Amino acid sequence: MTVTLRPARSTDAGTTGVILHGFSREHDWMPQLHSRAETIAFCGRMIDLGWVTVAEIHGQVAGFLALNGDEIHSLYLAAQVRGQGIGHKLLEHAKARRSELSLFAFQANRAACRFYESNGFAEVARSDGAENDENLPDIKYVWKREEFGNG
Numbered sequence: 001m002t003v004t005l006r007p008a009r010s011t012d013a014g015t016t017g018v019i020l021h022g023f024s025r026e027h028d029w030m031p032q033l034h035s036r037a038e039t040i041a042f043c044g045r046m047i048d049l050g051w052v053t054v055a056e057i058h059g060q061v062a063g064f065l066a067l068n069g070d071e072i073h074s075l076y077l078a079a080q081v082r083g084q085g086i087g088h089k090l091l092e093h094a095k096a097r098r099s100e101l102s103l104f105a106f107q108a109n110r111a112a113c114r115f116y117e118s119n120g121f122a123e124v125a126r127s128d129g130a131e132n133d134e135n136l137p138d139i140k141y142v143w144k145r146e147e148f149g150n151g
Helices: 010-026 036-048 086-095 110-118
Strands: 003-007 052-057 060-068 071-077 100-106 122-127 138-144
Touching: 003 086, 010 036, 010 052, 010 060, 010 071, 036 052, 052 086, 060 086, 071 086, 100 110, 110 138
Parallel strands: 071 100
Antiparallel strands: 003 052, 052 060, 060 071, 100 138, 122 138
């Protein structure tokens, strides 16, 4: 399977929105705060801001990563392609462009927490969720590039 990464185009808002909305519908712990149309519009805004890189398989968007400065705002994959290394490839793409990255993952999303920890992210804080829209307890993770030198 060949995965191609590229900057998202405005025409990718629909597919990225469907992927993100689909994730929220899959999990009973995730509150349903936004309609599919609102989620597509949200992805369109992230794309317009230049945050989004998409992963394509056979010319079809299979997942995306939204990077706002050093913060990974979103990393989502279509359900049928999870566990195939695409998320890792998107993370490596972001790591190649930054010396430090941070993100928040919901505590209930154990698979995401395991994924980030296995990709070198360390837990630095936990919250009760009062600061996020979903009101769900979350974990802040940070990754820092290891610098090798004479230091």
